[in-house]
Amino acid sequence: MRYDRDLIAHKLIRWENYLNTYKLPAWKELPNIGLYMDQVIALLGQYLDFIPVEDQKNKPVTPTTINNYVRLKVMPAPEKRKYYRIHIAYLIMIFTLKQGTSINGLQQLLPSTTEEEEIRSFYTNYIDRVQMVGNFFTAQTRDAVQDLLNPQEADEGTVENVIIQSILMSGFSRIMAEKLLHLQDADPEKVLELEKISDEQGLHPLAQPPQKEDRDHAL
Structure with missing residues (x-):
């Protein structure tokens, strides 16, 4: 694969500057007048413009x-086909979290309540975390792409290495999140017992024991 190194470096710096200044809307900034579906989609397009669009059909x-998401009860249903502040907050969290977790993960993480005050508190904490993680990510990324930003570096495989590293980091992060989600309501004694059995058997992380849930709890 061939890449224009100057273009890649330019895009990385632009992405860093964007993330370091990007903020999701505060709770009080979310509209609460009742929006129809087409208005919701247009609004989310503004809030989530960093999510890449592969083509107009997807x-x-x-x-x-x-x-x-409404059908699967990941979020509350609209009221007479209208979406209010609560719904917009859920959709922002869903479409930012879905980049790194499954539907089941969303169902476990997001509030199951329709109480506005609880959702407001959760959403406010959430957008603070998004900004914090964004800043952490850009700092880590800058360290990882120093070769790309160095005009003296001539290795043609540098861009591919950065891409592979980014994919692997994303994959390991998702695996860790899924493992932690599997511990929800878990019995600590059972988990530790399975862990002990796994250690005694010298179970390799890539082995495939009979019970997947037990494996996730043990490793």
Whole structure:
């Protein structure tokens, strides 16, 4: 694969500057007047413009995806086909979290309540975390791409290495998140017993014991 190194460096710096200044809307900034689906999609397009769109047929935010999240009870249903502040907050959290977890993960992480005060508190803490993680990510990324930003570096494989590293980091992060989600409501004694058995058997992380849930709890 061939890449223009100057273009890649330019894009990385631009992405860093964007993330370091990007902020999701505060709770009080979310509209609470009742929006129809097309208005919601347009609004989310503004809030989540950092999510890449591969083509016009596969947009990340569509009526179908929103309806599916309502059907699966990941978020509250609209009121007479209108979406209010609570719904917009859920959708922002869903479409930012879905980049790194499954539907089941979303169901476990997001509030199951419809109480506005609880959702407001959760959302406010959430957007603070998004900004904090964004700043941490850009700092880590800058360390990882120093060779790309160095005009004297001539290794043609540098861009591919950065891409592979980014994919692997994303994968390991998702695996860790899924493992922690599997511990929800887990019995500590059972988990530690399975862990002990796994250690005694010298179970390699890539081995495939009979019970997947037990494996996740043990490793």
